[in-house]
Amino acid sequence: MTIKQHPDYLEENDRLLFTTAYIDLILQSRENQGGDMKERMQNAMADLDFSESSAGYQDMLLNATFMHLNEQQYRHLKAVRGKPYFARMDFLRDRDQNPEKIYIGKTSLYDRETQDQIIVDWRSPIANLYYEGRLGEVSYEAEEKMHHGELVLKRQYMIEEGHLNDFRDIDITTKDDLLQESLSQSASSRLTDIVATIQEEQNQVIRADMRRPLIVQGVAGSGKTTIALHRVSFYIYSATSFIPENLMILAPNRLFIEYISEVLPELGVESVWQTTFIDFFYDSTGLKIKLIPLHHDLKTLIEAQDSNETQTIRLLSKIKSSLSFKDMLIGYLKDIETHMISEEHFRVGRFIIYKASKIKRLFQVEYAYLPFYQRLEKIKRILREQLKAKKKLIVRDIQKRYDDRIEQVRFHSKDPQKRHERILKLMDKQEALIKEVEHDAKTAIKTYMAQYKKQNALSLYKELMADPDKLVSFCQDNQIDRQTLELLSKETMRNLKKRRVTIEDLAPIILIQHDVLGLKTKQEIKHVVIDEAQDYSPFQFYTLRHVLGTSLFTILGDLSQGIFSFRGTTNWEEIQKEIFPKANIRLLKQSYRTTVEIMTLANEVIRLANIPGTIKAVPVVRHGLKPYFHKLKDQQSLIKDLEKTVDNMRNEGLKTFAMIGKTEQACGHIKQLLDEASNLQTTLLKEDEDLREKDVVIVPSALAKGLEFDGVILINMGESYKKEDIEIKLLYVAMTRPLHQLHLFSEDPSSFLLESDASLQMIENLN
Numbered sequence: 001m002t003i004k005q006h007p008d009y010l011e012e013n014d015r016l017l018f019t020t021a022y023i024d025l026i027l028q029s030r031e032n033q034g035g036d037m038k039e040r041m042q043n044a045m046a047d048l049d050f051s052e053s054s055a056g057y058q059d060m061l062l063n064a065t066f067m068h069l070n071e072q073q074y075r076h077l078k079a080v081r082g083k084p085y086f087a088r089m090d091f092l093r094d095r096d097q098n099p100e101k102i103y104i105g106k107t108s109l110y111d112r113e114t115q116d117q118i119i120v121d122w123r124s125p126i127a128n129l130y131y132e133g134r135l136g137e138v139s140y141e142a143e144e145k146m147h148h149g150e151l152v153l154k155r156q157y158m159i160e161e162g163h164l165n166d167f168r169d170i171d172i173t174t175k176d177d178l179l180q181e182s183l184s185q186s187a188s189s190r191l192t193d194i195v196a197t198i199q200e201e202q203n204q205v206i207r208a209d210m211r212r213p214l215i216v217q218g219v220a221g222s223g224k225t226t227i228a229l230h231r232v233s234f235y236i237y238s239a240t241s242f243i244p245e246n247l248m249i250l251a252p253n254r255l256f257i258e259y260i261s262e263v264l265p266e267l268g269v270e271s272v273w274q275t276t277f278i279d280f281f282y283d284s285t286g287l288k289i290k291l292i293p294l295h296h297d298l299k300t301l302i303e304a305q306d307s308n309e310t311q312t313i314r315l316l317s318k319i320k321s322s323l324s325f326k327d328m329l330i331g332y333l334k335d336i337e338t339h340m341i342s343e344e345h346f347r348v349g350r351f352i353i354y355k356a357s358k359i360k361r362l363f364q365v366e367y368a369y370l371p372f373y374q375r376l377e378k379i380k381r382i383l384r385e386q387l388k389a390k391k392k393l394i395v396r397d398i399q400k401r402y403d404d405r406i407e408q409v410r411f412h413s414k415d416p417q418k419r420h421e422r423i424l425k426l427m428d429k430q431e432a433l434i435k436e437v438e439h440d441a442k443t444a445i446k447t448y449m450a451q452y453k454k455q456n457a458l459s460l461y462k463e464l465m466a467d468p469d470k471l472v473s474f475c476q477d478n479q480i481d482r483q484t485l486e487l488l489s490k491e492t493m494r495n496l497k498k499r500r501v502t503i504e505d506l507a508p509i510i511l512i513q514h515d516v517l518g519l520k521t522k523q524e525i526k527h528v529v530i531d532e533a534q535d536y537s538p539f540q541f542y543t544l545r546h547v548l549g550t551s552l553f554t555i556l557g558d559l560s561q562g563i564f565s566f567r568g569t570t571n572w573e574e575i576q577k578e579i580f581p582k583a584n585i586r587l588l589k590q591s592y593r594t595t596v597e598i599m600t601l602a603n604e605v606i607r608l609a610n611i612p613g614t615i616k617a618v619p620v621v622r623h624g625l626k627p628y629f630h631k632l633k634d635q636q637s638l639i640k641d642l643e644k645t646v647d648n649m650r651n652e653g654l655k656t657f658a659m660i661g662k663t664e665q666a667c668g669h670i671k672q673l674l675d676e677a678s679n680l681q682t683t684l685l686k687e688d689e690d691l692r693e694k695d696v697v698i699v700p701s702a703l704a705k706g707l708e709f710d711g712v713i714l715i716n717m718g719e720s721y722k723k724e725d726i727e728i729k730l731l732y733v734a735m736t737r738p739l740h741q742l743h744l745f746s747e748d749p750s751s752f753l754l755e756s757d758a759s760l761q762m763i764e765n766l767n
């Protein structure tokens with residue numbers, strides 16, 4: 001049966017024509033506001049040949065009064081015009097009546113006259129039924145009320161440029177055709193929205209209670225990044241007193257921000273603060289200090305021959321990322337706070353204007369909610385007021401005291417000569433004293449406050465790190481031995497003296513900045529979304545929560561991809577227990593990106609690592625080709641085979657490709673070989689590179705994290721992945737990047753930690 005033979009075809013087609021016509025009219029009314037609306041509407045309707053069922057719609061249209069659209073609504077409506085909705089569900093609220101036909105799209109549209117919904121926003125409470133409800137008895141909550149009814153139909157539409165290509169009904173037994181179709185498409189260099197195919201477990205994450213923190217452990221390709229962005233969109237839609245500027249998305253790098261940047265406006269989200277932890281550091285401290293590149297330690301861990309060096313990196317990174325180190329920092333800050341205010345009274349000359357004990361109280365109690373230096377500013381203001389008020393009293397007091405004494409002399413001194421001299425003397429003294437007070441008062445504040453010299457966060461951090469004794473004194477219960485703390489001090493100072501820091505230094509410096517000076521960023525953040533969160537250390541999570549003053553975090557990550565686990569997170573329960581005690585933890589098991597064949601191979605690799613708390617990815621049933629293994633012979637044939645492989649994939653309709661080398665160095669080598677001997681245009685991807693318009697990129701495994709490509713070629717030239725957790729994870733990251741095809745190039749499958757070639761197609765020669 002063709003779609004046109006479907007009994008509902010005419011009705012559905014009419015509905016689509018009506019909806020697009022209605023949208024056009026609203027758009028037009030906005031484009032040329034004023035003029036004769038009715039005439040324009042009639043002209044627009046004249047071209048449409050509606051069947052009987054839509055006669056009512058015509059009336060409705062002709063009588064409609066169009067409200068003003070704001071710029072954002074206008075843009076959204078314009079964007080969805082070609083595909084106004086993707087699904088319908090029929091909801092029977094009352095058995096005595098007909099079911100309501102609810103069309104679901106990316107943005108809502110309602111009849112300006114009757115206020116009836118023409119399209120319901122996918123984020124609205126009732127739309128939850130579409131994502132969650134099976135056919136049959138269902139219920140949903142809206143405006144704190146439960147609504148019950150029966151879901152009698154769920155229908156999906158394939159609409160392109162306002163044309164109805166197809167529609168299908170789904171129930172529990174039919175597989176989700178739309179999902180399959182969407183997954184089999186090619187990857188663009190940008191993430192896309194998935195509103196039409198959000199799956200139940202994903203929907204639960206997107207709509208999870210926003211008033212509680214949420215931690216999501218999701219396998220590779222489970223849609224974490226995608227879901228994060230849809231959750232943001234959902235949040236902005238459903239929160240009433242919330243502005244997008246209150247939301248912060250923390251991405252792993254700028255390349256990644258570029259990668260997600262286009263999907264947010266598509267989801268109706270604008271002006272959300274998208275940044276990286278590193279940029280947040282620079283913005284909030286204003287410090288100009290060099291950061292040792294993020295991948296530097298990882299590189300050393302992978303490439304170093306000297307095991308002492310790798311041991312030191314692991315040990316120190318672990319300590320600096322830990323909550324024990326955070327406790328040391330807090331101890332240090334407490335110490336600064338306790339000893340900041342001196343025992344000196346604030347005086348003018350010999351007069352006490354404000355007692356030290358009172359100043360201390362202001363600092364430690366009244367203004368305890370402020371950063372230390374801001375407290376001092378407040379205190380300065382109070383001292384100024386006090387001085388102004390008390391100076392007059394002091395002067396009056398001096399005047400009175402001396403006037404009294406002069407009076408006394410006048411009455412009691414008998415000798416006129418002596419009396420005269422004494423009075424003059426007293427008057428001089430009175431004048432001098434008043435002058436002294438006036439003079440001292442001018443500089444009193446400055447002189448008093450001069451004892452509180454301002455230091456920046458970096459120099460305060462240095463003061464701590466330079467002094468092993470201090471480190472020892474703030475280390476609770478001797479959790480870390482002196483020798484290790486000395487090493488920590490030495491290694492940190494080695495960098496700080498050269499005005500460089502490592503990623504682990506950022507959280508403590510931000511913490512100092514916040515507590516002592518105050519953050520330079522003034523944006524009020526109420527909700528934070530972190531993607532690739534496995535790379536964040538417990539200390540980083542603590543710092544973010546503390547300095548942003550909110551515990552409403554959505555944290556998404558995959559411990560199996562924790563290539564920075566030497567400093568990152570290895571256990572979500574610890575983060576929950578220590579930092580976000582109210583957080584829910586959810587697991588996402590399904591993987592949507594890649595085929596069953598590729599995921600099977602990736603799972604063979606990841607099972608070699610010891611990662612507690614993770615589960616194997618279950619791919620959505622989508623079959624493809626078995627991953628290819630190309631046996632590497634010499635450089636010449638490698639180049640030919642690479643060209644041919646890309647060519648073949650291109651001919652099969654794939655569009656984006658990545659060659660992934662284990663390290664940056666290996667990628668440089670591949671790039672050089674190809675530049676010298678091949679016409680294949682490639683781009684070596686750097687951290688701040690733009691992915692647009694690049695069909696073949698060469699990328700080191702660590703930087704490929706989070707990205708995806710139609711076809712991926714892993715190349716091991718002379719090197720291999722070692723059977724150590726960090727390298728297993730790196731290889732797993734690389735293997736889970738393709739949507740459709742995976743090719744491995746090396747001398748032997750064992751260089752990819754594969755014990756057999758059972759899951760591979762072995763290729764000796766492509767020609």
Ligand SMILES: Nc1ncnc2c1ncn2[C@@H]1O[C@H](COP(=O)(O)OP(=O)(O)OP(=O)(O)O)[C@@H](O)[C@H]1O
Nearest residue numbers: 194197198199220221222223224225226592593706
């Ligand atoms: N429900 C869905 N419908 C259609 N496509 C989906 C769905 N869920 C995920 N995808 C697709 O699967 C791919 C992987 O999604 P995404 O990159 O968000 O996953 P991830 O969990 O962040 O992956 P990783 O951790 O491996 O980087 C994307 O192409 C995304 O569009």
